[in-house]
Amino acid sequence: MTSPAQTAANRENARKSTGPRTRAGKDRASRNAFRHGLAVDLSADPRWGLQVEEVARAIAGPRAGEGPALAAARLVAEAQLHLVRIRSIRAGLLSELDRLLREMEKGGAEPSTLTLVKAGLDAGLNNKEIHAMVAATRRSQPAARVSGLIGQLSRLDRYERRAIARRKSLVRELDAP
Known part of the structure; x- marks a missing residue:
């Protein structure tokens, strides 16, 4: 059972985390998903539309006409190609990232910096933690770029997990009788 104090605290926190309120903030937030193009519908993209259709027909099989089986196969194909x-x-x-690390190695980067970056990657540290380690030892352009790439990779992981879950769900629906 939630206490009245906890309920009041929850309501107060909810009021603080409602997202952007200004027009500029809402506009900026609305563009978040388009930063790298991964939110674009594949069937609408001419480069991927034909591939979606080819994979869908391969999934549905030669006997599938323009029925619900082909429509479901299109969704699975789109999820697979998104992945x-x-x-x-x-x-x-x-x-x-590999190119930058080699460049840092060749360019005489301090071994401790390179060691920190590799150790951070191996340990699965997040972007901020690796960047802090690198910044503590050296403030170089390649090191900052490495830190940025690590951040991009961690954000990409979220998209991949969602794409895998979506594909799995769609395949289950397709296989359902």
Whole structure:
């Protein structure tokens, strides 16, 4: 049972966390999902629309006409290709991260900085923690870029988890009798 004091505290906290209130804040928040293009509907994108259709037809099989089975297969195909797109972006970010770390190594970066960055990655630290470690030892442009890439990778993880869950749910619906 929640006490009256806890209920009052919950209500007070809810009033503080209602999101942006100004027009400028609401406009800025409305663009959050479009920062990297992962919120764009794949079937609306001409580069991915044909692939969605091809994968959907492969999933639905040759006997499926334009019925509900093909519509469900399109949703599964879109979820799968969304996952492919996320993983492609991740591969690019990891490649850039590897390039920057090699550049830091070749450029005579302090071994302690490079060691900290690699240790932070291995330990799964978040962007702020790795950035703090790097900033404490060295304030270089590549190190700051590495920290930014780590932040992008951690945000991308959230999109990947959601895409996997969506695909799993859609496959279950497709398999249901």
